[in-house]
Amino acid sequence: MTQSGPQIKGEAKTYKKNQFTTTEGGLYIGHVMENNAKMAVAIRRIFPSPFKRAQYIGLQQSGTKNGSILCSAPATFEITCGESPVQEVAGMWYAENGDIVIGAPKGNIRIFAQNIDLISQGDGKESGFVQIRANANFEAEATDVKLTADSTLSIAADKDIDINSTGKTQVDCGSWKVIEGGDFFQIPGTGNLTIEQHIKAMIKLVKSIA
Structure with missing residues (x-):
């Protein structure tokens, strides 16, 4: 000593x-x-x-x-628990303030369980978001997939969008409009296209040529 x-x-x-x-x-x-x-x-x-x-x-x-x-820990940092959970809780990491950051820049992050919940509880304006970003493929598989939005649901792609089904495809909506790149050759503000939709048609045409 x-x-x-x-x-x-x-x-x-x-x-x-x-x-x-x-x-x-x-x-x-x-x-x-x-x-x-x-x-x-x-x-x-x-x-x-x-x-x-x-x-x-x-x-x-x-x-x-x-x-x-x-x-x-230069090797492995391992925590084993849960032999006798308290009120069904075997482990907890709670941050009273601030962020929790988990990073593995040279490896993978895997989460596995019987059920997984991702819950974002914010004010619905400046917080409450869930963001998922990938610079390669994003794949999701499930028996059933259901997407529900209180306001708007958007699907966009710089190239192609494929919708394939061996069964029935049903679309129920108040109105339905299809804007193609060829619609650009119409006179803006005429026909069934507004000026804003005409601009979208022009963008689609340019992207299809590029």
Whole structure:
């Protein structure tokens, strides 16, 4: 067991800094990191370690992450629970404020369960959105697929849209209008096209040629 010496100028203040270490690992109490952040308690692997990233758990008590728990696992970070759930809850990650960010830039993220709910609860104006983006294919498979919108449902594609069914295709609506690229050659504002629809026809024609 070792105890700290005199306070270093510019170092985060610590009244008593103790550490207990072996060649394999160490327990640090009141330890100040290289970035001048102080850990109330930290457990760290020392040697031997074939990894570049440190392996530790720390309770930070100074700096911008004061009150945080920092974990670093160069291999796998694994949590196993649920042998005896409490009120059917086996695990919970609750953020009182702020965002939760999950990232795997060089791997995949998989979620599997008997049922999966994605629920967005906002004010319906500036929040309450669900956004899904992909720069390749987006595929969805299910026994039945149902889309319901309180206001508007839009389907758009820069190229083709295919609707295939071996059974019956039924469309029930108040009105039905088809605008083709060839409709551009009509005089704007005449026939069954408004000026706005004529512009859409022109855009379709240009995209079909490009």
